[in-house]
Amino acid sequence: MTKVETLERLVHVPLGERSYDILIGPGLMTRAGGEISTRIKGRRAAIVTDENVGARYLDGLMDSLQTDGIEAVSVTLPAGEKTKSFDYLTKVCDVLLEARIERNDTVIALGGGVIGDLTGFAAGIVRRGVRFVQIPTSLLSQVDSSVGGKTGINARQGKNLIGIFNQPDLVLADTDVLDTLSEREFRAGYAEVAKYGLIDKPDFFEWLEKNWREVFAGGAARIEAIAVSCQAKADVVAADERENGRRALLNLGHTFGHALEAATQYDSSRLVHGEGVSIGMVLAHRFSARMNLVSPDLADRVEAHLREVGLPTRMNQIPGELPPTDVLMDAIAQDKKVKAGQLTFILTRGLGQSFVADDVPASEVQRFIEEMRPS
């Protein structure tokens, strides 16, 4: 046994006949062929990737597949959110059918959440479903988008409005490949890692406060943080696969976050998703304090940690002008079910004690934003 192998972690997602494993550790990419061929019968595969990831990792993955007797084709798409469209969905389906991918053959998503969401959708609709393996390469996709089975594309009416639930057959989270991810993207993914602590794992949040530098540096702490995050999401998903109840907790920080993303027209030069979540989580804690659910000290503590890792925590850190408060409120109402002036928010009663509050007065939220926004 080499050290490399002992570091590896396995998270099992128990979903009956849709159960699957998430492997987390270094060097997994070079073993992909072996891991896939022991689990999936078909000898054909199609890899979907984007330009950034493909340039770095496609050849290695192809080699690994070939070594294990899997014949693979690939398609490389532009990087970025715009790729989650009907046009690219059509394109990917066409590639899969041309490659004669059948029910027991494998479609591999090699990339971040954009590639994972698009490819998982395509794999679920070609021939009414073929095998699907996620090789998430961004921190966000390793700890969030590759777990849970949500796949899809964007519509002009909003993000992720078209898609299906499609659980993968296997997830290979190679923690080495995160070394080539930009600092900013790594930090954005880290916001989701911290989120799992803030939802219901106070010990994990404390551990992150102490060990975040090691998580950023790589090695055992990074693997640990990713494994805890995957396990946390897997637990929620196993309890609530189709998103009716508890799964809503995963939206901590996301109602404010999504509103800010919409307010910046999803312009990633101004704000990426994890940054919106970071600001959103701080706002959710501040708002909880304002509703007398927790002490303002907790909001300070959460903000201090996120600021320390380099994440934005306040609306005034977003470059450029923000729209007026009522436009932000519209975006919040869009995102959440509004019933008679009441909004649903994830609030907290303490560190790692988040809960779903479905009776938050819209007027309180509006006043709160007005005070918090840059003047």
Added chain:
Amino acid sequence: MTKVETLERLVHVPLGERSYDILIGPGLMTRAGGEISTRIKGRRAAIVTDENVGARYLDGLMDSLQTDGIEAVSVTLPAGEKTKSFDYLTKVCDVLLEARIERNDTVIALGGGVIGDLTGFAAGIVRRGVRFVQIPTSLLSQVDSSVGGKTGINARQGKNLIGIFNQPDLVLADTDVLDTLSEREFRAGYAEVAKYGLIDKPDFFEWLEKNWREVFAGGAARIEAIAVSCQAKADVVAADERENGRRALLNLGHTFGHALEAATQYDSSRLVHGEGVSIGMVLAHRFSARMNLVSPDLADRVEAHLREVGLPTRMNQIPGELPPTDVLMDAIAQDKKVKAGQLTFILTRGLGQSFVADDVPASEVQRFIEEMRPS
């Protein structure tokens, strides 16, 4: 109780939490609003239809929905197989999102199998699934495509290659609307009705031999034939929702039939699906006789009945030239799994005694087609 109501039949499709009812009878269209509003919470609906059906039935359906407090929008698409495309899928999704159809609102397919397949797919992917009601208006869609949950579109590589399983919440098969269906389309749907008899219901086939004129005329016999057909398909689907085993029997006549459809470039002026199935079922019976599984008398009997109702039963009845036999063989091999020169076919050991034969020598099939084709 009026006579109309006593005629109505209900087929329940037992699929756990995806169970649903098929109502079959006269005048259902005018009661659609009531049937939907007692089963589905949402007060919004979007109707997808085609030009032929929309011109006749859209206003009536809208009225019925409005009467029961359901606010509906509609979109009317061109009639015909070409509408089962990514372009129209995109279009329908856009209409549903613009209409703000949410999880508990209803998408209604008003039309034949083309509209049902396309709409069911769209309803399954918008917001990862909203409510879906089928109002099938062709005989084929009432007895076949609206039961079983297969939805999808065509790709340039072949028919129905992209889609999902999406069980409807309700099917309303209004038997009156079949009066405006062309004779040719009615007959094509009838081929599928006869198919259920030939699969495993010899008594039903005998009943059809005696009563087919009443089925064509409308009234109680038509309702009976549709109800028996829906029940037959529902039984198979309940036993095998995701199509792994027994469901293959539904392909009786379809391997030959699909090859003929492909050979005529899906040109409906030459051959519609049910006509291909009719010829295919006769071929399947003749081939069974040739393999000494049944007497040639059975093939004669099946052919006599299908000819009597006006369906084509021989390849030489297809207008225009058919491609050479090896091209037909390629189409057959495409359609079915070929392992080492062996084809899978649905053959029969007697009236209503069909079975899956997965070791049919391709060479025998080739020779058989060579003899049967027009010279």
